[in-house]
Amino acid sequence: MSQYRIFNDEDAITYAREAAQIGPEVILQGAEIGDGNLNQVFKVCQPGDATGLIVKQALPYIRCIGESWPLTRDRARIEAEILLQHGQFCPQHTVAVLHHDVSLSAMLLEDLSKFQVWRQALLNDQYFADAPVQLGEYLALVHFHSSDFKLDYQTQLAAQRQFANPELMSISEAVYFVDPFCDHERNDVAASIRQDAEQLWADKALKIRVAKLKHEFRCKGQALLHGDLHTGSVMVAAGKLKVIDAEFGGYGPMGFDVGVMIANLLLNFCSQPSWSQQSLRIKDVHAFWHSFNTRFFLLASQTSDSALGAPGYISAFLRQVWQDALGYAGCEMIRRTLGVAHVADIESIADPLQKTASQRQALALGRTLIMQADQINDEQLKSVAFAYRP
Ligand code: SR1
Ligand code: MG
Ligand code: MG
Ligand code: MG
Structure with missing residues (x-):
């Protein structure tokens, strides 16, 4: 054939x-x-x-x-x-x-038939304690080895060209940063949250923040991203984890992959009626970020680039990755609520009032993450997230 x-x-x-x-x-x-x-x-x-x-x-x-x-x-x-x-x-x-x-x-x-999709496991309240740590390890390794902490200028430029993915990354630009922030025909806005959506569409300060995130998505080519790292792209089994579905990958800001994953854990947080499950999701976010942050720091500390290896620089770089991640997490939460592609965590909620409350929580928390990305540290995220519990 x-x-x-x-x-x-x-x-x-x-x-x-x-x-x-x-x-x-x-x-x-x-x-x-x-x-x-x-x-x-x-x-x-x-x-x-x-x-x-x-x-x-x-x-x-x-x-x-x-x-x-x-x-x-x-x-x-x-x-x-x-x-x-x-x-x-x-x-x-x-x-x-x-x-x-x-x-x-x-x-x-x-064939990963012996694994299950992590989103489905979360929906079934099945806990895979190792998954966030393994995912942080995965992301630190793939980001570091494709970044300029590891590659020289020419090698990284060649990689950026080899993995150029303009068609798919244009779709991401549209569905993350454009459609959900206007009354676009591709959107899927439930009547019950139409007013909340209209308020977001009129929010000029929010649009300025989103413009910056969109701009940097294109011009901040830091690492070879997965590009669609939600909990449906992660397969889990006892003690094991495999990432699938990298068609949206390409060079972009590391905070995009980190933020999309954090957002999907927070979308599950918003869908959970029980405090204990909500707490587990926040724990997962912390474990994921801690794993990524510490592993990337260790790898980058061995960089042969004497300028990037300057004391204090890697920590400063990772603080910026965290801030970028919160912004991208906010966009993902909003686009999964108003845009063309929603998530099962919230879509599968049977009670219409509870579903609307979860959607509002996702929109409000998403907006806060975008607007206050530079003021929320890892420790503070928990109280920020719980502040939006209905
Ligand atoms: C029209 S494509 C929308 C989304 O589907 C994929 O799963 C990606 O998340 C993409 O953004
Ligand atoms: Mg068939
Ligand atoms: Mg898939
Ligand atoms: Mg996908």
């Missing part, structure tokens, strides 16, 4: 067979299992086996919207290359790419 066509189950089996060199004597079955916004995902395995292989294929459009929103298939190549690169930096926490095919816009991935 060499010419692109939109895979059906049989095509996915054929590709997996060729890519993994599985002979015709082995019976394989395949089924589409994807629930993401963009791509097709197939599981291919032998009948009766719980685990097999995963085939991921990019469609020439955005799956959740349809053919009216065309999108480059080259995203599959970019994603495969980013996952392979991140896999070199942190193999223990990056899904393994076993093969990829540029013309088919397809890749073969390890």
